Amino acid sequence: MSRPEDTLPPDLFYNDTEALKYTTSSRIQAIQSSMTHRCLELLSLPGPSLILDIGCGSGLSGEILDSYNHTWIGMDISPSMLGVALDRETTGDLLLADMGQGIPFRAGSFDAAVSVSAVQWLCNAETSDVTPQGRLSRFFEGLYASIKRGGKAVLQFYPKNDAQRQMITAAAVKAGFGAGMLEDDPGTKNAKLYLVLTVGSGGDLSGRDIT
Amino acid sequence: MKILTTNYLACAVKTCKSEPAAFPLHFKDAELAREELELNPEFIKNVLPRIDWPALAQTAAELGFTTLPSQKPENLDEQTMKDLHTLLMETQVMEGKLVCGNCGYEYNIKEGIANFLLPNHLV
Numbered sequence: 001m002s003r004p005e006d007t008l009p010p011d012l013f014y015n016d017t018e019a020l021k022y023t024t025s026s027r028i029q030a031i032q033s034s035m036t037h038r039c040l041e042l043l044s045l046p047g048p049s050l051i052l053d054i055g056c057g058s059g060l061s062g063e064i065l066d067s068y069n070h071t072w073i074g075m076d077i078s079p080s081m082l083g084v085a086l087d088r089e090t091t092g093d094l095l096l097a098d099m100g101q102g103i104p105f106r107a108g109s110f111d112a113a114v115s116v117s118a119v120q121w122l123c124n125a126e127t128s129d130v131t132p133q134g135r136l137s138r139f140f141e142g143l144y145a146s147i148k149r150g151g152k153a154v155l156q157f158y159p160k161n162d163a164q165r166q167m168i169t170a171a172a173v174k175a176g177f178g179a180g181m182l183e184d185d186p187g188t189k190n191a192k193l194y195l196v197l198t199v200g201s202g203g204d205l206s207g208r209d210i211t
Numbered sequence: 212m213k214i215l216t217t218n219y220l221a222c223a224v225k226t227c228k229s230e231p232a233a234f235p236l237h238f239k240d241a242e243l244a245r246e247e248l249e250l251n252p253e254f255i256k257n258v259l260p261r262i263d264w265p266a267l268a269q270t271a272a273e274l275g276f277t278t279l280p281s282q283k284p285e286n287l288d289e290q291t292m293k294d295l296h297t298l299l300m301e302t303q304v305m306e307g308k309l310v311c312g313n314c315g316y317e318y319n320i321k322e323g324i325a326n327f328l329l330p331n332h333l334v
């Protein structure tokens with residue numbers, strides 16, 4: 001199967017048909033759900049929190065966040081995905097936005113951030129006036145500022161290769177995050193990579209510290 | 212879009228970073244709706260310290276809510292909690308625009324979703 005990242009930009013790839021296919025696939029739902037649970041476990045939030053969901057898509061992760069009594073705000077670049085989220089009557093607020101353009105929230109807004117299967121898209125540059133490096137640094141700098149001191153972000157993503165994995169983690173560290181990498185089922189086809197990021201001191205790093 | 216969210220949103224245009232006039236964004240032609248949600252007191256208590264009260268008062272006034280206390284409440288009695296829940300969580304802007312007070316950029320809101328996609332030269 002080809003990687004969607006290699007075919008079209010996300011706003012075009014996730015058209016109405018793909019968005020619905022993605023959302024109604026029980027296999028994708030189950031994987032998405034278990035990864036969101038894992039993100040929450042790694043965040044270990046003390047109570048109902050305000051969470052940014054980056055690449056929220058049709059709100060599959062948001063449903064899990066709801067079930068824990070959290071309030072979430074989701075960003076996604078695909079109008080079709082957000083359309084499905086509307087139809088599914090998710091409770092989170094939705095924003096049509098490109099994470100590579102930054103995070104349009106004031107400093108210290110969120111308790112935490114989660115992202116499931118999205119940030120590898122930052123390594124794509126769709127037009128000649130943007131670069132993956134520029135998009136990555138705008139994203140991580142914006143994310144760093146928007147999370148409160150002592151807060152955390154857990155980003156599950158699918159790097160295409162080691163170089164991409166390095167590029168993404170390096171951009172996070174450069175933006176000021178403390179960073180750890182955790183891999184579930186390493187070496188198998190179910191391997192899942194989680195970048196665990198902390199803002200300021202006092203955060204508890206899970207996995208291997210890479211800073 | 213919940214009023215809560217508008218208290219955290221800032222203009223995304225590059226030249227508006229750390230410009231005081233770029234927050235809060237101002238509503239234009241806002242159509243409101245109310246969606247009943249279960250009261251979550253722990254959540255309200257958690258976010259209250261991070262609510263920018265002067266900005267919230269300004270937003271509320273622009274939308275026609277004039278009963279908001281002028282100061283952030285120190286103690287949340289039952290009524291204050293309910294009022295805050297109604298304003299922050301249940302009141303939604305479904306259609307309209309959010310306008311930056313610094314650069315004038317207008318973010319469209321359709322079906323409750325604000326469009327924050329910018330042309331690349333503004334990022």
Ligand SMILES: [Zn+2]
Pocket residue numbers: 222223224227233311312313314315316
């Ligand atoms: Zn502006």
